[in-house]
Amino acid sequence: MNSSDRRAVALSGVDLADAHELLVRSCEDCACPPSGGTAARALPALPAGPLVRARELVECRVDDEFVALFNPDGNGGVVIVNREGRALLDHFSAPAELAETATGAAAEAAVLRLFAQDILHPAGTAPSPRFEESTELTAWLHVTNKCNLKCPYCYVRKSDDAMTRDVARDSVDALVRSATKHGFRSLRLKYAGGEASLNAAVLLDLHHYAQERCDAAGLTLSAVLLSNGVAIGKDLAAALKDHSIRIMISLDGIGEAHDAQRPTLGGKASSALVLRTIGRLLETGLSPHISITITSRNVDAVAPVVRFALERDLTFSFNFFRDNECSAGFADLQYEEQAMLTGLDAAFAVIEENLPRWSVLGSVLDRGQLLAPRRRSCGVGDDYVVIDQRGGIAKCHMEIGDTVGDVRTTDPVLAIRDGSRGIRNLLVEDKQGCRDCTWRHWCSGGCAAATFRATGRFDVRSPNCTIYRTIYPKAVRLEGLRLLRHAAR
Ligand code: SF4
Ligand code: SF4
Incomplete structure (x- = not known):
C-alpha cells in the first residue's frame, strides 16, 4: 500500500471470487457441525438510515497498515481494513449516515463490506446470529x-x-x-x-x-x-x-x-x-x-x-488428542x-509464509470454526449417526460401543435424538463458563466426549478453553492475511 494513497480499503470473502469453494470445515474426522452458510456471501444492498459499529468487535493487528475485524455476535467472516478503513469505522461509533462520514466509491465499498460482515449494523438493530437448521x-x-x-x-x-x-x-x-x-x-x-x-x-x-x-x-x-x-x-x-x-x-x-x-x-x-x-x-x-x-x-x-x-x-485440519479408555495406558500423549x-x-507461522487461497477459519481451531455461528460443537444428538460394523447405531464414534439401536429395527435419527441415553451434546449456553464467552458461537464449548472424560460433566466448558481463547484471534489475523494476499483490489 502506497502511504500517499488515502483511500479506505476493506476486503472480505466476497473479494475472492471463488472463496465459497475454498472453505474447509474441520469435520473430516468428526461429526460435521450443522450444515449452514459460509463466510462467503453476496454483498447486500446498504439499508437506508444510520449505521453504527457493532458493540463487541475483535480487532487483530495484521501489520503496521492493516487490522482484521471480526464480530463474534455476527454471522462469520473477517474484514481486513487499512488505517483509513479503520478510521472510517470510528465515524460510526455513534449512529451516522454514510453521506455524513465519507464520500466516494472506495468509502462506500468499504462500508458495504463492513455492513455485510456485521461489523456495522443499522442503528437500533444489533445483528443476531442466524443458527441455520441442519439440512x-x-x-x-x-x-x-x-x-x-x-x-x-x-x-x-x-x-x-x-x-x-x-x-x-x-x-x-x-x-x-x-x-x-x-x-x-x-x-x-x-x-x-x-x-x-x-x-x-x-x-x-x-x-x-x-x-x-x-x-x-x-x-x-x-x-x-x-x-x-x-x-x-x-x-x-x-x-x-x-x-x-x-x-x-x-x-x-x-x-x-x-x-x-x-x-x-x-x-x-x-x-x-x-x-x-x-x-x-x-x-x-x-x-x-x-x-x-x-x-x-x-x-x-x-x-x-x-x-x-x-x-x-x-487442505488440512488440526485435531487435538482426545483422551479415551483405549489410550489410558499412554500417559505421555496428553x-x-x-x-x-x-x-x-x-x-501458524508456516501458514503465514505460505498463505493458501482457501480459508483456514474452518480447519485450525480443533472442533471450533469461524465460518458460521452455531450453538453445539458438533452434530451429535442432531444430524450425526454412527453405525458400527454389525449395524448398531451410536451417537458418537468415540462412544461406538454404546449403541442406542439397530439399523434393522430402529430409525437412526430418532434413536440418536433421544436425549435420555448416552453422550449429551448441550447447547453452549448450558455450559458453565461459556455463557458470556466472546467465542461461544464459534467454539460452542468444545467436544462433549472430551469434556466428560476430563471432568465427568457435560455442562462445563472444554478443558482446552485457554488454548481456544488464545488461538481464535490468531486465526482471525491469518484470515486477514489471506484476504490481503489473495483478494482482488
Ligand atoms: S470452552 Fe472456553 S473458549 Fe469455548 S465457548 Fe467455552 S468459555 Fe469460550
Ligand atoms: S462428541 Fe466430540 S468426538 Fe464425538 S462427534 Fe462430537 S466433537 Fe467428535
Whole structure:
C-alpha cells in the first residue's frame, strides 16, 4: 500500500471470487457441525438510515497498515481494513449516515463490506446470529473394526470384525429412510473404521448402492474415506476417483514424528507408506485432505506437516488428542497447554509464509470454526449417526460401543435424538463458563466426549478453553492475511 494513497480499503470473502469453494470445515474426522452458510456471501444492498459499529468487535493487528475485524455476535467472516478503513469505522461509533462520514466509491465499498460482515449494523438493530437448521445428515459407517496400524491414541478396540455387504445395504436403507422422514436434503457418508480401505469391496458396493438409493429418494450424496493411508493401491485410488469419494489421510508428522504415534501392527514405521500413498493419489488426480492429530509426542512437529500440505496445495485440519479408555495406558500423549500453543504458533507461522487461497477459519481451531455461528460443537444428538460394523447405531464414534439401536429395527435419527441415553451434546449456553464467552458461537464449548472424560460433566466448558481463547484471534489475523494476499483490489 502506497502511504500517499488515502483511500479506505476493506476486503472480505466476497473479494475472492471463488472463496465459497475454498472453505474447509474441520469435520473430516468428526461429526460435521450443522450444515449452514459460509463466510462467503453476496454483498447486500446498504439499508437506508444510520449505521453504527457493532458493540463487541475483535480487532487483530495484521501489520503496521492493516487490522482484521471480526464480530463474534455476527454471522462469520473477517474484514481486513487499512488505517483509513479503520478510521472510517470510528465515524460510526455513534449512529451516522454514510453521506455524513465519507464520500466516494472506495468509502462506500468499504462500508458495504463492513455492513455485510456485521461489523456495522443499522442503528437500533444489533445483528443476531442466524443458527441455520441442519439440512444434511452425516453418517459414520464403521465398515471394519480391523486396522493395520496400532496408534496409541486410537479409541477403537480393534478386532477382525468387518461389515458385510448385507449390513452395509441395510444401513444405507435405514439412513435414506430416516433422512427422508426427518426432512434432510442430503446425506454425507464417512467410510471409517478401523482402516476402512481394508474392506474396500464392501465400501465400494455400499457407495454404489447409496448412490442409487439417494437418487431415487431425491437426496444429494457425498462421501469421504477416512484412511491411515497405508494401503491404498492404484486400483482403489482410481475407483475412489471414479465414484467422487473424497479422501482424508491422517498424517501427524514427516518421518519420525508421524511414526512415534502411528506405528504398524508390528511396531514399524508407517510414514513412508503414507507419503507414497499421497503421491499416488496426487498422480491419480485426487487431492487428499490431511488430518493432523496433535499429542504431546508430535506437538513440536506440526509445522513441517503443514508446510508439506501447503506446498502440495492440500487442505488440512488440526485435531487435538482426545483422551479415551483405549489410550489410558499412554500417559505421555496428553499435551501441556503451553507446548500446544508453542506448536500451534510455529504452524501458524508456516501458514503465514505460505498463505493458501482457501480459508483456514474452518480447519485450525480443533472442533471450533469461524465460518458460521452455531450453538453445539458438533452434530451429535442432531444430524450425526454412527453405525458400527454389525449395524448398531451410536451417537458418537468415540462412544461406538454404546449403541442406542439397530439399523434393522430402529430409525437412526430418532434413536440418536433421544436425549435420555448416552453422550449429551448441550447447547453452549448450558455450559458453565461459556455463557458470556466472546467465542461461544464459534467454539460452542468444545467436544462433549472430551469434556466428560476430563471432568465427568457435560455442562462445563472444554478443558482446552485457554488454548481456544488464545488461538481464535490468531486465526482471525491469518484470515486477514489471506484476504490481503489473495483478494482482488
Ligand atoms: S470452552 Fe472456553 S473458549 Fe469455548 S465457548 Fe467455552 S468459555 Fe469460550
Ligand atoms: S462428541 Fe466430540 S468426538 Fe464425538 S462427534 Fe462430537 S466433537 Fe467428535
